Amino acid sequence: MADTVYAPTTAPNPKDKCFLVPNDLLDLSRFFLKLAQVVLSFVAFVQEELVSSCASCGPLYFFEFVSCSAFLFTTLLLVLLATALHRRVGVARWSALDFLYTSCIFVLFFIASISFSAKNSGTNLEKSAAVFGFLASLFFGLDLFFFYRTHGLPWKPAQNQENPTNEAPAPEAEKLNENGA
Template sequence: MTDPPYNPTTTPVMDSKANKFGHLDIWGFILKFVEVLLSFVAFVLEEVVATCNSCGVLYFFEFVSCTAFLFTLLLFILLASPLHKKVGIGSWDRLDFGYTLLISLLFILASILFLADNSGSDLETGAGVFGLISALVFLANVAYLLLKRRDKIFKTTDKTPSTPPAQVTNPEEEKLRNGENA
């Protein structure tokens, strides 16, 4: 039997290299997911603390853990989906690196301060330990970004071209610029 006269003109193309995790690869996806999970646990444990000796330290830890959870969740959603293409950010790798480094340093500081100055309850200790573990995962992500995407993070763009672009002018535009009548 012969082929039918009208074969379908479009066939689905399956790209084996298509990334199922948006801008992230599998390890970046896992690290971001674990960051979200651990920062959420640290935040919830801190929220359950009923009394505090030094409330300023508790509030600082609360701010850092809540910020880490919410912003990392937002970044995770953007980077793991096609939404990152719709937002006008030029370098997601640079943004991810800077944000992750900043949050890891803040988490280390907040956790150390919180562990050093609390009433010694198991909840406070657990929250501080989860904060330190979160900070270590954030630092692991920083190291991973440095190893895998260093060229994109520290990419410098030279604003001055080595040769001037060729001027292509339209004769009609040239007349308008010179004030000549057509």
């Protein structure tokens, strides 16, 4: 009898879960996009590290820096957004941070992949690393597209649905009585 009384009102504690996807910052599709970004940037970084000699080392080092940074920081961002840790960090605008970070990495990864593919020795390993760089860039771009499609621009003020013209509300027509009622 006690089970029938308490069972419908008892709910699991949401704080017990450490993995919080989907949530208001990260939906399931963007979670998998970010996971693919981590994997692709890691593979690009590892393949670049396996290159033993370079004819023009500047683009190689730039590609190394971008792919390593993308792997490490995207992993950190993914862990923060997919767990309750984002509540403990003093960032008020996670969506703006996510959008700006993803935009910067997209542009840097794309430029690094272009320069590395244009200035390499032509080995299969270098070509493969550049391909993974372009794939990672593609997934960063897709993440930006899905973010914009679902949330819009993060710094754009949200439209007020009740007052879309942003005009001041009309004053009240009925005044309060002297007794406040």
